[in-house]
Amino acid sequence: MAGAGISRRRVLGFGAGLAAMAVTGCGSNSGRPSGGGDGSKPALQQWYHQYGEAGTQQAVERYAKAYPDATVTIQWSPGDYDKKVSTSLLTDQGPDVFEYGNGPTIDMIKGNQVVELTDLLGDAKSDFNSALLERMSYDGKLYGIPQVVDMQLLVYRKSLLSKAGVQPPQTVDELLDAAKKLTDDKVKGLFVGNDGGVGILGGPALWSAGLDYLTKDNRFGFDDPAAVESLRKLREFWTAKVLLLGAPTDWSDPAAFTQGLTAMQFTGLWTLPVIEKALPGDYGVLPWPKLNATTGAPSVPVGAYGACVNAKSKNVDAAKKYAKWLWVDRTADQLDFAQSYGFHVPARKSLAEKAEKLKSGPAADAVKLLNENGHPQNPMLWSPKAGTAYTDALSRIIRSGADPAAELKTVKSVTEAELKRITG
Template sequence: MGAELSRRSFLAVAGLLGLTTACGSDTGREGSAEGTLRHWYHAYGEDGVQDAVRRYAAAYPGARVEVQWNPGDYDSKVLTALQNSAVPDVFEAQVKVDWVRQRQVVPLDDLLGGTREDFVGTLLESQTVDGALYGIPQAIDTQVLYYRPSLLERAGVAPPRTVDELVEATRRLTAGGVRGLFAGNDGGVGVLTAPLLWSAGLDLLSEDGEAPGFDDPRAATAFGKLRELHQGGGLLLGAPTDWADPGAFVDGLAAMQWTGLWNLPKITEAHGDDVGVLPFPRLDDAGADSVPVGAFSAMVNARSADVDAAKAYVKWLWVEQADHQVEFATAFGAHLPARKSLAERAESLRDGPGRDVVGFVTDSGRIASPARWPARANTALSDAVSRIAREGAGAEGELRAAVEVAKAEIDRQDR
């Protein structure tokens, strides 16, 4: 794929996600930092990320910045910190409406200046609550279905284009020590819930964000397909690593794996040209193919001892330092930069499976974690899907209960 075609592909992605013409960068820095700022990251699986973010922090001229790497349950650790502590000053996450309502994070609109139109518009929207921006996107991530063309050909299986075909392919590709599909050690409950809704033409929230988007009989049909995957015996469970790591696919434990674009370099290093990628397939002609689109964003703790200093650091790193932003997105795995003006530098996505994924984002990208989607609603839906898929519970009754929880949580947010 030539450089010009690559540029057009990224412009197509930008157009889908609401990106418009880039403006000049605002390089003024607000405030000054005294003392130490503490910056939290979750534990990235890609080699080199930790060293890079420590290097960025050390280069910041406005303050001493300590980076904390957080393996394990990062989300719970952030929730606890925001409730009780001035640490961290800066952290990466996806904006949650409850954090805004409880005034645990601060607005960051003033950091963007003339660069606002250079950021992916829909990503900014996903980090916005009540008209204010609470997170600066760091890079664009997505997830896709990886498969081994040679294994599908040997089994006489075509790349699955519907959910039923995925169920059948998972069964037929299971042979010997190889399972048909790996979608996490919970059997896909965590990462396939939203794609299953999208496959049926539904979503977590209604279009206006004021109601659950899965109060529909088609949701029960879609989640029933996950039950069929569990019953078919072709799902890999109990793998040494979970869905976000490519180990199961790289080591030949599964013929297909649902995992992140960030793993593309490791997967192609292991399997060369014997790698294909697909979006999550549609349920039927009334549904849609899809890939989740999301981004960790840099956020500022409202309890920070120096909010202005923390904001100045975020502006320096994620608005002003283009070279750091490009390296972060492209040097340690495959990601799309969060800004149009930097997207052409993502060389790993110019051909092969990377180019295909750019097309999926263009055609079928869906925001993975809306800011207005409540945590308790997510837990209720996830628990319902788990019982449907893993225990054979009745889908209609489980989803009715989850819908009621979601309605109550959405109403609570607006009070």
């Protein structure tokens, strides 16, 4: 199960600290032959990262083989997929169509490395998750087609909360109090990753305070006393010794929860089938709670791989046509991709309504949380460098007790310099 969590799910929680690759202008020669074996069809290369769920690779190869208008070759890429893609886009040897976490980066767009896909959606536009379409757009133009939606959420053991006389927490203070009451010599109250939440709580900490990474007009979004308070609370979880640390597997895997090492865990939707099998009926799902009774709102981080087209493809039009065929027209394949090889929400509302696995129990509750409290993982203009600065600050605050106000000044300085670079 760990493999599944750290493959398809790497779109949530791992991307913020990746170093940005340099960008160059686009060219026209891909260095690859443009036709099929007999020249009658264009030859396209499509890249995916290595998914952990059994059957996924065979599925995408089957989809590609069924496409009638081009010969599509799949490259399945283990290892540091993001770096491989970023590097390939600087050359003439990159893929024609590729997936990328939350759509292409702003540097890919500004560097003319990907092509606009706005015209591909047509009447289907209103059927796609609007927040994800916005996340994959820049200046009103779409550069990625959402493939499948993933989300993080808080799972809790009903029996343990009941035994401790604890209600499902609605605020961060209630969550801390619950974690204290649920911690004993065998069980910790909360698991948010072996790093104490550094890697996954950056967004929820801001949203719970009613803030965001950037404002609507793309300015630094959390130079605010509420952000300082929220980050101090994360430190309190650490000092209260209610967090599970050093678990055999990390937050993306449900083993710590199903094995009784923790009463609550911030994890992902993809873990629910394993949890259901291990603890049938004895778990519920919650968003990360709002900061307090008067401040902020509950939240769940939402991410999606987006299908992108390389501007250096020798067959841009053919690549766009294939991307539309697979991720707009082929709704049966889209539902299959979301539900048959794991546990995920289709990127389109009409398909989510058809997903049988999402119609009852905690899974249905999770979809409700996604629709009511979902936040795209981070904004388009939130750069990898800004993400690294924030993650480093979180580490110092949570693990070492650094002053949040001082740390946020540094993050603000880095972010403002990045915004100036990006927007010119």
